[in-house]
Amino acid sequence: MTIPASSIDAPERVLELADGAALVPVWQNQLGGLTFRTDDDRFIKWGPHDLEANMRDEAERMRWARRWTRVPAVIEQGQDAEHEWLVTSAIDARSAVDPRWIAEPAAAVRAVGEGLRMLHDALPVEDCPWEWSVANRFANAERRGIRLPEELRGGPEIDRLVVCHGDACMPNTLIDDAGRPIAHVDLAMLGTGDRWADIAVASMSTEWNVGPGFDDLLIEAYGVEPDRERLAYYRDLWNAG
Structure with a gap:
């Protein structure tokens, strides 16, 4: 995993989820998945389907864990035939x-x-x-x-x-x-x-x-x-x- 270049282009679906908010890339994984931070305190995670650990499972686990410990709140999660995405709240850290x-x-x-x-x-x-x-x-x-x-x-x-x-x-x-x-x-x-x-x-x-x-x-x-x-x-x- 690496911090991507600030000039990286956001995928179309990420732009739709941002809904006009400015995007700053913060993370890129080995599968080509990207994470962006918006200027309205959200994170948008997007990438190809991952057979080891998918974002639907991640969202479910985050909702469960939030009852006992601090993790970001899930705002939206979805997928299409090739990609998946997860939108969460930002934490001041x-x-x-x-x-x-x-x-x-x-x-x-x-x-x-x-x-x-x-x-x-x-x-x-x-x-x-x-x-x-x-x-x-x-x-x-x-x-x-x-x-x-x-x-x-x-x-x-x-x-x-x-x-x-x-x-x-x-x-x-x-x-x-x-x-x-x-x-x-x-x-x-x-x-x-x-x-x-x-x-x-x-x-x-x-x-x-x-x-x-x-x-x-x-x-x-x-x-x-x-x-x-x-x-x-x-x-x-x-x-x-």
Whole structure:
């Protein structure tokens, strides 16, 4: 995922959803999906259909999660034969990989770790209708034609069952100007699973976003000692599929 050039052309459907509001591109993913911010405090997310995690599922999960934790409000969601879109309210905060926080990597990493623990503590496992279990992830990969290594199928015993974010990479935590984690975005894969599934990805993402040497700082901020076996397993699972 990257921050696109400010001159990128908005797709026709995005222009229709903007309804005259000015657009600033803020994110582009590896599938060609784009996210824009409007000057009337909305975000418009648009892209090709994603077999792994679609925006219809994301909207449903956001509406559910808002009962217990802070996520953007869903304004509109839809799709056509080739593309899907999601319009949400803006939150007065910045992504942990905004240039403001890239300039203070340790503060950003701590906020992501603290925010992930807040999310896990806030969302009720017993009320969550979705899974992000190992078995569920294998089934999802198979639907997409991906064969995951058989040695990963079992997985370690669950340490603590939580409602996982499902894509807890650094960009998906929003931080206020005081450096506090206040919200999460990109919840299309939210579901119950071992907390180390999220911790592994979040800590691994520190190297992608701010460089080596910060992964244990994130785990410390989350509030646990590193579990090297579970970290290695869930990183391998993420990278495989």
